[in-house]
Amino acid sequence: MAEDREILREIWEGRLPVCFTLATEEVSTPIAPDPFYLMVPRLTYFPLVTDKVRRHFVRCVVPEKHDNEMWLEFEKCPLKWHYPIGLLYDLLVTNSELPWQLTVHFDKYPDNKLLKCPSKDVVESHLMHSLKEADALKHKNHIMALMQERDHKQLWLGLLHDRFDQFWSANRKLMEHSAEDGFRYIPFRLYAPQFTSKPFMQYLVKSIENEKRLTLEDLLQRANLNFESKGPFQVVIHGIDLPLETPLQWISEHLSYPDNFLHLCIRYSSP
Amino acid sequence: MDNNPVTETLPDSSNAEDNEPNVEMPSHTDESLPAILSSAPATPKADNKTPKITVVLCPVGGAPIMRQRKWEVDCTQTIGFIASFIRKKLTLQKSDSLFFYVNQSFAPSLDQSVQNLFDCFGSDGKLILAYCRTQAWG
Numbered sequence: 001m002a003e004d005r006e007i008l009r010e011i012w013e014g015r016l017p018v019c020f021t022l023a024t025e026e027v028s029t030p031i032a033p034d035p036f037y038l039m040v041p042r043l044t045y046f047p048l049v050t051d052k053v054r055r056h057f058v059r060c061v062v063p064e065k066h067d068n069e070m071w072l073e074f075e076k077c078p079l080k081w082h083y084p085i086g087l088l089y090d091l092l093v094t095n096s097e098l099p100w101q102l103t104v105h106f107d108k109y110p111d112n113k114l115l116k117c118p119s120k121d122v123v124e125s126h127l128m129h130s131l132k133e134a135d136a137l138k139h140k141n142h143i144m145a146l147m148q149e150r151d152h153k154q155l156w157l158g159l160l161h162d163r164f165d166q167f168w169s170a171n172r173k174l175m176e177h178s179a180e181d182g183f184r185y186i187p188f189r190l191y192a193p194q195f196t197s198k199p200f201m202q203y204l205v206k207s208i209e210n211e212k213r214l215t216l217e218d219l220l221q222r223a224n225l226n227f228e229s230k231g232p233f234q235v236v237i238h239g240i241d242l243p244l245e246t247p248l249q250w251i252s253e254h255l256s257y258p259d260n261f262l263h264l265c266i267r268y269s270s271p
Numbered sequence: 272m273d274n275n276p277v278t279e280t281l282p283d284s285s286n287a288e289d290n291e292p293n294v295e296m297p298s299h300t301d302e303s304l305p306a307i308l309s310s311a312p313a314t315p316k317a318d319n320k321t322p323k324i325t326v327v328l329c330p331v332g333g334a335p336i337m338r339q340r341k342w343e344v345d346c347t348q349t350i351g352f353i354a355s356f357i358r359k360k361l362t363l364q365k366s367d368s369l370f371f372y373v374n375q376s377f378a379p380s381l382d383q384s385v386q387n388l389f390d391c392f393g394s395d396g397k398l399i400l401a402y403c404r405t406q407a408w409g
Contacts, residue, residue: 082380115381125378132377137391141376185391198347202387 007254012164014042014238016089017099020050020072022057026065026107033060037099041162042086042238043258045123046072046079048160057104065106071114073103078110081117082126087263090236091191094267124156127259131155134187134260135174137204138252143174159258167258174260175253182207182249188219188262195225195266207249216251216264217244227266236265293325296342296356321345324389325397326353331372332403335361341397344385350400351381357402372401 020036027033036056040049054070072079079088079102089100109116117123135144144152151170158167177183186207189200205219216235220227227233234241237255242264256262323343330336337360344353354369363369372378373392389398401407 080382126380129377129379133373133379136374136376141374145376198384198386199382200387203390 004250004254008168009164011238011255012041012043012167014086015039016042016085019099019101020053020057020104021101022060022104023073023107026061026105028062029060033057040085042089043084044159044162045081045083045127046085047081047117047120047123049085053104058106061106068106069109069116069118071105071109073105074100078113080114081123082115084257084259084263086238087191087257087265090239090263090265090267091193120160124160127156127159128152130259130261131174134256137185137187138174138177138183138260140184143176147173155258171258171260177207177249180208182213183252186214186219186248186252186262187256187260188252188264190219190223190264190266192223192225192227192266194230194268195227200263205248207252213247213249215244215248216242216246219248219264220244231268234267234269236267237262293341293343294339295323296326296344296348296353321347324385324393326385327397327399328353328357329399329401330403331401332405332407334403337361346384346386346389348385349381350379350383350385350388353385353400354381368404370403370406372403372407373399375401 016039018038018040020038022033024032033056036053038049038053040046050070050072057070058066071081074088074092077092079092083091093100132141132144135141147170151173154166154170157163158165158170184206185204188205189202191200193199201223203222205222206214208214209218220235235244236242237251240255242251242255251262322345324346326342326344328337328340328342337357350371354371357363358367358369370378373388379388385398392398
């Protein structure tokens, strides 16, 4: 794994330029505020990087809404804060136009479409439970259970403060496995909105089966969906079009999001 | 209550439930249930009935017991749907907290589907969900 450490860093450093604009109907000042530009890490969550965005716009909405929870929208689609930013981009943006144009709202929180996120503690709890779920799949939850509270904090603070070394000092323990066995199951979520009304699919796929190293292609086959039926497609993560022959164990160790899940998007080239 | 992890294990579900009939969970528990937590908008009822998943609800950490523990749930439903169902059954207030755990380890997200959890963590043809009023496994 050592020789591929550079890949972990490259993935960690993935950024997206975002242009935030306050929803026109919420502007209460005579002159609309300027848009706010930010380079955001693909691996993090919006509530962890948008304090500045909030401060920039909150003065331009009516005082009664100052304490409201801020939410973001892309082309009429409210953005789920509990999805990593890179996943939202890979899932929703088809024309790869940059900067990513997002609308900021303080009013009418769409609680029928978004979970509530009153504080960063909620994001921390979401991250921790995702890590536990991933570890339950990989190692029957043994590693997260044996880790000290201090290690859990390293994972959270590493992501919160964008510190690669701090995060990986703890995360490498979660990536451990015996050389011949690999992970028990690969933690992944497959997003194929073209095929199912569920937001994503999740099922059991081993890393190695009958002494064969399973690949991305094996994973797709087990979804029992005819992906080719809708034309040529890509499997995208971190903006990368993954070759189908890539071994799952390698993808899981190198391309998982900080929650230790692979968030894989099925994407068709637009007609 | 404090935040100390509850070490209690799930009650043994093997005996009592084998004789217990499965009851279908109504597909609507609360008309105001947000879309994110309910199943996809029902298409006009065709012949294909939504497959069901057996969910066993186990109280832990002194949570109130429900007389019926084994339920048949539409596979398209979410944890949030089950949460709102239990809240109604136990007449919990909006301000009352309710936590769910799978595998005695992690709390699934409220928008996670019952099918996904069953596919990954189900055993013996059922999904066991622990519920409690205070945080159990951190």
